[in-house]
Amino acid sequence: MTEGKSFFIDTTKCTACRGCQMACKQWNQRATEKTINRGSHQNPPELSFNTWKLVRFSEIEGESVAWYFFPDQCRHCMSPPCKEVADGKAKGAIIQDENTGAVIFNPKIKVKPTDFKEIREACPYDIPRIHSTAGVMGKCTMCFDRTKEGMLPACVKTCPTGAMNFGERKEILEKANKRLAEMKGVYKDAMLSNPDDIRVIYLLVDDPKKYHKFAVAENTIGITRKMALKRLFQPFKDLNQIVG
Numbered sequence: 001m002t003e004g005k006s007f008f009i010d011t012t013k014c015t016a017c018r019g020c021q022m023a024c025k026q027w028n029q030r031a032t033e034k035t036i037n038r039g040s041h042q043n044p045p046e047l048s049f050n051t052w053k054l055v056r057f058s059e060i061e062g063e064s065v066a067w068y069f070f071p072d073q074c075r076h077c078m079s080p081p082c083k084e085v086a087d088g089k090a091k092g093a094i095i096q097d098e099n100t101g102a103v104i105f106n107p108k109i110k111v112k113p114t115d116f117k118e119i120r121e122a123c124p125y126d127i128p129r130i131h132s133t134a135g136v137m138g139k140c141t142m143c144f145d146r147t148k149e150g151m152l153p154a155c156v157k158t159c160p161t162g163a164m165n166f167g168e169r170k171e172i173l174e175k176a177n178k179r180l181a182e183m184k185g186v187y188k189d190a191m192l193s194n195p196d197d198i199r200v201i202y203l204l205v206d207d208p209k210k211y212h213k214f215a216v217a218e219n220t221i222g223i224t225r226k227m228a229l230k231r232l233f234q235p236f237k238d239l240n241q242i243v244g
C-alpha cells in the first residue's frame with residue numbers, strides 16, 4: 001500500500017456549525033433522523049447506519065463553563081481491527097482501498113447480529129453501526145467516490161474554518177505536527193490522537209475524555225493482541241469440540 005491519504009481535524013478551529021455533518025448526509029444521500037430538543041446542540045444524539053459524521057458537543061462546568069466540539073467519524077485505521085474480525089466472520093464485509101487506505105463497509109454483504117457485535121467491540125472508537133432490518137453495516141467511506149477522483153471529502157470541502165483537512169498522509173502529518181507545536185505553547189496538554197495508528201488525526205488541547213469517551217483509543221495494541229490470542233486458541237477450541 002502507498003502511504004495513502006489522511007485527515008487532520010483541528011478541534012481548536014471547530015465552531016460546531018455542523019456543516020460537515022450536513023455535507024456528509026447530503027453527498028452520501030443518507031436518510032434523515034427524527035431529532036428532538038434534548039437540551040444539547042448535539043443532534044442526533046448518536047452515530048447510526050444513516051449518520052456517519054456527528055459533531056459531538058460537551059459542556060463541562062468548572063470555574064466557568066467550557067465547550068468541547070468533536071466532529072466524530074471513522075478513523076480509517078491503518079490496520080483496522082474491525083476488518084480483522086470481519087475477515088474471519090463475513091469475508092468481504094469490510095475492505096481497505098490500497099491507494100487511499102480508506103476502510104469501507106461493503107453494502108452488499110450481510111452480517112449476523114452476533115458477528116456485528118464482535119466487529120463493533122473490536123473498534124477502539126465505537127464507530128460501526130448496522131441497519132436494524134437489512135443486516136448491512138454503515139459508516140464513513142472517506143467519500144471514496146470523490147477522493148478516488150482527486151476531490152476532497154464533502155465534509156472537508158464544506159468546513160468554513162479550516163478545522164477539517166485532507167490530503168497525502170505525509171503532508172497531513174507534517175501539518176498536524178506543526179499545528180501541535182504551535183498549540184503546545186498555549187495549551188500544555190495539546191496532543192494528537194493516535195497519529196501512528198489512524199488516518200483521521202485530531203488535535204485536542206485538553207483531556208480527551210472531555211471531548212468524547214472514545215476520542216482517543218485506550219490501547220489499540222492491546223485490542224489487536226487480544227484478537228490475535230483469540231484466533232490462536234480457536235483451533236484448540238474447535239479440536240476440543242471434535243474430540244471432546
Ligand code: SF4
Binds near residue numbers: 077082083103122123
Ligand atoms: S475506526 Fe473503527 S470502524 Fe473505522 S476503521 Fe478503525 S476499527 Fe474500523
Ligand code: SF4
Binds near residue numbers: 017162
Ligand atoms: S464544518 Fe468545520 S467548523 Fe463546522 S462543525 Fe464541522 S469541523 Fe467544525
